[in-house]
Amino acid sequence: MSSSIEQTLNQKLEKIFQRLKLDTKFAFVKNSDRPDLSDFQCNGALALAKPLHKNPREIAGNIAALLEQDTDIAAVSVDGPGFINISLDNGFIARIAGSLAGDERFGCKKVEKPHKIVMDFGGPNVAKALHVGHLRSAVIGESIRRIETFVGNTVISDVHFGDWGTPMGMIIAEIIRQDGSLDKVETYDVGAISAFYKQANARCKEDEAAKETARQITADLQNGNPEYRKAWKYLRDVSVADVKKIYAELGAHFDLWLGESDAHAACGEVIELAKDKGVSEVDDGATIIRLPETNKPMPPVILVKSDGGVGYQVTDIATIKMRVNDLKAEEIIYVVDKRQTLHFEQVFQVVQMLGIAPDVKLSHIGFGTVNGADGKPFKTRDGGVMNLADLINLSKEKVRQSMPKPGEVEGYGEPEIEKLVSEIAFGAIKFQDLKNNIGSGYVFELDDFAKFDGKTGPYIQYAIARINSILRKAQAQNLTEGDVIIENADERNLALKLMQFENVVFRAHEEKEPSIIADYAYTLAQNFSNFYNTCPIMTADEVQISASRLKLARLVRDVLKQLLYLLGIEAPEVMLKA
RNA sequence: GCGCUCUUAGCUCAGCCGGAUAGAGCAACAGCCUUCUAAGCUGUGGGUCGGGCGUUCGAAUCGCCCAGAGCGCGCCA
DSSP states (O other): OOOOHHHHHHHHHHHHHHHTTOOGGGOOOEEOSOTTTOSEEEOHHHHHHHHHTSOHHHHHHHHHHHHTTOTTEEEEEEETTTEEEEEEOHHHHHHHHHHHHTOTTTTOOOOSSOOEEEEEOOOOBTTOOOBHHHHHHHHHHHHHHHHHHHTTOEEEEEOOBBOSSHHHHHHHHHHHHHHSSSTTGGGOOHHHHHHHHHHHHHHHHHOHHHHHHHHHHHHHHHTTOHHHHHHHHHHHHHHHHHHHHHHHHHTOOOSBOOBGGGGHHHHHHHHHHHHHHTOEEEETTEEEEOOOOSSSOOOOEEEEOTTSOOOHHHHHHHHHHHHHHTTOOSEEEEEEEGGGHHHHHHHHHHHHHHTSSTTOEEEEEEEOOEEOTTSSBOBOTTSSBOBHHHHHHHHHHHHHHTSOOTTSSTTOOHHHHHHHHHHHHHHHHHHHHHSSOTTSOEEOOGGGGGTOOSSSHHHHHHHHHHHHHHHHHHHHTTOOOOOOOOOSHHHHHHHHHHTTHHHHHHHHHHHTOHHHHHHHHHHHHHHHHHHHHHOOSTTOSSHHHHHHHHHHHHHHHHHHHHHHHHHTOOOOSOOOOO
């Protein structure tokens, strides 16, 4: 088990701090802000100077003097007000790089206490086509799912279908209005159901009576009306089957395909529990829980609506109860639009009041909206919401245009080309989504999908494809990997960058922030491109150098593939250009 | 009205539990393909970090005030 470079350096520093009787709290390094001066730096002397009433340069000098004796360290200097600059010995870097190359986790540890996490993302609705808003939840959620699994936690993902709210009553009402009954329901496909929903939605916006009818049907459905239940089950099944296809194509994995409706029984328990605890009250015909207001407005949670139906606040609370009781969740993570922040604050508060999930960590990871070039939520030219399937097709078409036609390249017929098109198009879409902080929204530039230059998914995929090409050639020429030798700046930078893998993965894990992985994957690919341009592998002057570079290149390829996997992005074997 | 989030290069964004010269990508300009895939590489220009005050040896980063933008605020989800 190889420990990370930073841990190793921190241990060295801790010993020195102890010898000098300094607080080891400050005995840690970070990647140097001045790569021209050093590989790592320690700012501990600056932080210690004030409490000790000593000159920071003097403290730094004492630390540096001891650090200098370490043969793993090539140079130590004290600069500026008291920064300790540390440069590593090339042999030390080579040794660590070599050990990473032989480790399938590239030096990344696992969490000390693995626990069970239930993740809630996706959030599709019955009868509604997925749109770009669903893209983020699926892409971010899947990435976090993979990161958490990689660091050793057990993750159960649940799509949490929206199948129990007023839209159910709306669509049933609309079918009855048009057909006179529900007899023909089971002849409708997803397109027809979706059309009913659109009409129902338009009608309920205009007509208060239609809305009231929909609400009543929803309540009756929830309370067990057999005719409504039968129709509802069909509508739900059709929608689930449809949505499963697109999630499969997106590469989002769900262990459970439960929905709001599955929490219905538990809703009753929650309502009873609230009554028993004396925290609920009846107001305007609805059963509610009032929440303490501090300095911010905190609307009450509605347990039972005045029409007798349940809303999404209770189903969410009841779902938490189930996840804790049945799934034994120790942590629950929601990947849902940032605009739901207040809702989750309310839900989490009620859960605490009712003691439903003691010692369970509940968190909402809110993401920003996908915007168009005008900064407003992304819309199609005619003003409608962009359908996810359409978006994927547009992106694929752009990729297809940049590639050879099937049959033009030997061994690449229609299926092979289409596989590459899909991998690259999704690489572009997902990386675009994951490269920025997930809390902030981002501008979705459809036109940019034609380029794939710079900080994009295809850039990283391209680096991998080039390495694959080299590995094929090496195999054909019987060139094998050898010990890592560091003899120039580009090899050195690349090896140092590889050593950040564990640190990066753990930061992404702790902050639930895939963009940290995305950013690192990009800079690693960039370092490789530099290396690629200045360090010939197959034609290096000496065989040992070739063998070393081959090992480095293969390691970079494996690390990049792992990073892309953590982002939910495929790594194509080759990249073909028209 | 109350609350939350945000304001960094022409554009899109990193950096934010205080540290050295604020970084990328795109766009612009100038170079690099008889040599492992040019979806690449190198170089140039481009900044009052929204404004002000404060804390500090040191502030894009912490606190307060102001301005502007987005979002949310009981029976939709």
